[in-house]
Amino acid sequence: MKKTIVIAGATGFIGKWFIEKYKEEFNIIALSRSKIKHSNNDQVQWKQVDLYSISSTTNALNGADIGIYLVHSMMPSTRLNQGDFEDTDILLADNFSRAAQDCKLKQIIYVGGILPKDDQSISKHLKSRYEVEKTLGSRKTPLTSVRAGIIIGPSGSSFRIVQQLVKNLPLMACPEWTKSLNQPIDILNALEIIRWCVDNKSTFNKPLEIGGNQIITYMDLLKITAKKMNKKRLIFSLSFITIGLSKLWVSLITGTSKFLVSPLVESLKHKMTLNPENMVNLPINYISVEDSVEKALYPKDKVPTNPEFYARKIKENTVRSVQRIANPSNRTTDFIARIYPIWLTKRFADLIKANYDGKFIKFSFFSLLLLELKVIKSRSDDNRKLFYITGGWLVKRTSLGWLEFRSVLNNEYMIAGIHEYVPSLPWYIYKYTQAKLHLIVMKRFEKFLFGVPKKY
DSSP: OOOEEEEETTTSHHHHHHHHHHTTTSEEEEEESSOEEEOSOTTEEEEEOOTTOHHHHHHHHTTOSEEEEOOOSOOOOEEEEESOHHHHHHHHHHHHHHHHHHTTOSEEEEEEEOOOOSSSOOOHHHHHHHHHHHHHTSSSSOEEEEEESOEEOTTOHHHHHHHHHHHHOSEEEEOGGGGSEEOOEEHHHHHHHHHHHTTOGGGTTEEEEEOOSOOEEHHHHHHHHHHHTTOOOEEEEOTTOOHHHHHHHHHHHHTOOHHHHHHHHHHTTSOBOOOGGGBOOOOOOOOOHHHHHHHHHSOOSOOOOOOEEOOOOOEEEEEEEEEEEEOTTOOOHHHHHHHHHHHHHHHTTTSEEEEEOSSEEEEEETTEEEEEEEEOGGGOBTTEEEEEEEEOTTBSOOSSOEEEEEEETTTTEEEEEEEEEOBSSOHHHHHHTHHHHHHHHHHHHHHHHHHOOTTO
């Protein structure tokens, strides 16, 4: 009997290739934020999902045996997104982990990044991937973590940047980070290992590092690519080019969003070779870097494409705010929900009053109700407190929108999240007043938690 695999991040590079290669071997449920218009394959079931919503994620995972998680730094889905990508990544991973446990999945497979093998401070991107790994593995569902460096293949975003650099620059003065060591792997070899991990109990709850059998520098990869493209390129390094400047010129030259370039450039400053203790012991015929580059440049096989989706419109004037709050005393979400209104009232010297009676949190300015939040006990637990936004002068839409306090990473942090909120203030007034004030307030609240006595 075929196993059912649900893929979050199915429209990305690895997701598309996994579907193309294993669509006949498995029942595949592919997840997308957009609604499918026309399917290009009847063997694959596409589901629309909002990964910010636990209930939507749970519905999407229902009936699956295995979950493959390929989500990294999602593009904004609202008009205003407040929060760092690291905090968003944790929240989405926590939703997936919760849903996987509720749906009794047998395994989660996560493709993340190799941890650095040098003394440099870890990049935000790699740290985020490691936090996602820990979050996905924080519950009962067994996690297989597949850590990879550069994956080379047709339509791969990382290699596309390399290709564009070689195409557009006859002279490349590269920063020092291009001398960092890496072990690139071909997409087909990576897929072979991911397939081997499916329902393989020997891979449960352990990290696996994958890479080819060649150790090269990023500069070497540029030179190999130039040779395969029959381009004469002068490639050398300059020590004074900073990471920030690198992001800028790579983005400009390749025409790639800085949003996508930044994680790649930051990660490549590290030595990204395999740890022998975490290597995969499989009889794999690894494709050489030279052959992998040639296949990526001039593919002979069909390159998988996504089906046609309906255009996804950002809902007018919607707001999402995801703020991480350090939780040094391991406070519960119930404590945070109770103490926040008390602290806020004192902070604003009773001009703005906030009251929580166990059912509602109400924020008021004198007799004017600014905001009303209703606790949803059926969807709250020891690690999450959920409130629907149900009314108040500052709210334009009360049919959808929620606030939550979420414990993550073994209660080391709290996530304060506002989702699908539509303010009543005119947009540009809101953006530069209420939205800015919210960020300041959450930072001050975090500072307060560091000094709050145990008796609270």
